[in-house]
Amino acid sequence: MTLLTVSKLSKKYPNTHVLDNISFNVKQGEFISIFGPNGCGKSTLLNIISGLDRRYTGSVSFTDKGIKKAYIFQNADESVLPWKSITENVRLDNKTLKTRRIKEVLSELKLWKFRDAYPYQLSGGMKQLLAIARAFVHGCDVLFLDEPFSSLDYHMASAARERLLNLWQKERPTVLFVSHDIDEAILLSDRVLVFSNRPSRIKQEVEIKLPRNRDASILSSKQFLEYKKIIMDCVKNEI
Amino acid sequence: MRYDKLLQYLVMPLSLIVAALIIYHLGLFNRLMFPNPVSIVKQFFALLLSSEMYTDLALTLSRVISGTAISILFGIPAGLILGYFNRIYTMFEFLIDFFRSIPATALFPLFMLFFGIGNMSKVLLSAWIAMLVIMVNTSYGVRHANKAYLKIAKVYNTSRKFLFMNIIFPGALPSIFSGLRIGVSLVLIVVIVSEMFFGSVNGLGHAILDAQLRYQIPEMYALIIITGLIGYALNKLFLSIEVNLIHWTRSEH
Secondary structure, eight states: OEEEEEEEEEEEOSSOEEEEEEEEEEETTOEEEEEOOTTSSHHHHHHHHTTSOOOOEEEEEESOTTOOEEEEOSOGGGTSOTTSOHHHHHHTTOTTSOHHHHHHHHHHTTOGGGTTSOGGGSOHHHHHHHHHHHHHHTTOSEEEEESTTTTSOHHHHHHHHHHHHHHHHHHOOEEEEEESOHHHHHHHOSEEEEEOSSSBOEEEEEEOOOOSSOOGGGGGSHHHHHHHHHHHHHHHTTO | OOHHHHHHHHHHHHHHHHHHHHHHHHTOSOTTTSOOHHHHHHHHHHHHTOHHHHHHHHHHHHHHHHHHHHHHHHHHHHHHHHHHOHHHHHHHHHHHHHHHHSOGGGGHHHHHHHHOSSHHHHHHHHHHHHHHHHHHHHHHHHHTOOHHHHHHHHHTTOOHHHIIIIIIHHHHHHHHHHHHHHHHHHHHHHHHHHHHSTTOOOSHHHHHHHHHHTTOHHHHHHHHHHHHHHHHHHHHHHHHHHHHHSGGGGGGO
16 A cells, blocks of 8 residues: 655755655555665655655655654754653653553663663664654654664664664564665665765665565675665766 | 862962962052951951851841742743743843843842832842843743754644643753853842942841951951852852753763
8 A cells, every 4th residue: 555655756945956856655564765875865855755844846645644754863862852761752741652562662672671761871873763662652654764873883773773673574664764875775675765966866766675574694695785786886877 | 089189179279378378478468458368267267156147147148048039939930931932032022131231239229219228129139130040041941942852742742731841841951050050149249239238237248348347357358258158159059959950961061
């Protein structure tokens, strides 16, 4: 079932043409990565789709008006409330959320043992996972993740990515994930949309048919490397 | 505390004392104006044993505490309202800026006219001045709430009460506390000055002026030092409440 249709979307600032005629659709339960160079307008696209930016041409439409959306941005410190404990950060003011459910999601992300800690006692990756946990617990239908792990070092980013992957594979909400890391995009996604430099167009849509459930061991498989080559070839003349 | 750290703390106060001793013994100033530091220290300890000083101290402190309490009681709620409702802020902006520009001392006669020469005028004037500062700082903290945190409230559709009490208010706390620390210093200044004013018969401010009028200059210096220590202690008190309450910014200090 199609959940989101983007068609002929363009975005221009006075002096720059950011997005040029972008069309794609997203099926329910799909994990889609938007892969492209820095400054190609990935975040702009996410802002438009999530409704934060309304100045564009073309159309963005969700099949169901009532879907719950969640956003997780690049800056880990802005994803969580520093004066609230981990469980308070997940729950916010929703008293109907079951503690069992909070425990389930936090445990999957390996955050349960920090449930009474405060965000400043967590690493950047854990803060992003905390924001992700909040979206899962609140039953959001679509998650917009804008390079959530891009500011982390390799080890932290890999650990965070793998925990997200495990949780997502269990629950399968729809995810739109912006990334500039090829490995990350392939590992996580069902489909990778490869963007060109500005004005950005979708150069190629690569369907990732690696078996689910995946884990990090797949990163060195032959199939994985083939996908990586396809995408690298696609962006080669952009560099 | 490590030994060298302690030394770093003490080196300047100790040099000040040594410098004062040197200046005194060289006779660089009139010795009436600049008495022997040793006599100031002696006087300081004598005052610590005098019940009169404690009466004055207690009166000054009770005025400072009342003034501070009143300024907090009105300043924080008023600041929260001003910060939250843009329209109210715009309506009051000019008035607040105008009142803030009137020096406290210019208002003494007015407050004496309304509230007499007793405690009331001293407490209320100090509270008024501090309230303006606390109010402005509080409203600043509310108006400059982190946009990202507000977005969390919007995305998860939290109640207005939660947005205000759990997102905006805690975010404004650092700014509120800087207002409180400036406010309490202003309260002390206004109380001490008003105690020197015509008709005052007690309080540390009165004692300082009285010592000067009686040419008890070492006593005057010792009382000034005591007043300074009170100001220092009040500031430290608010700082320690702040650090304990706003625990999430501690790692940034």
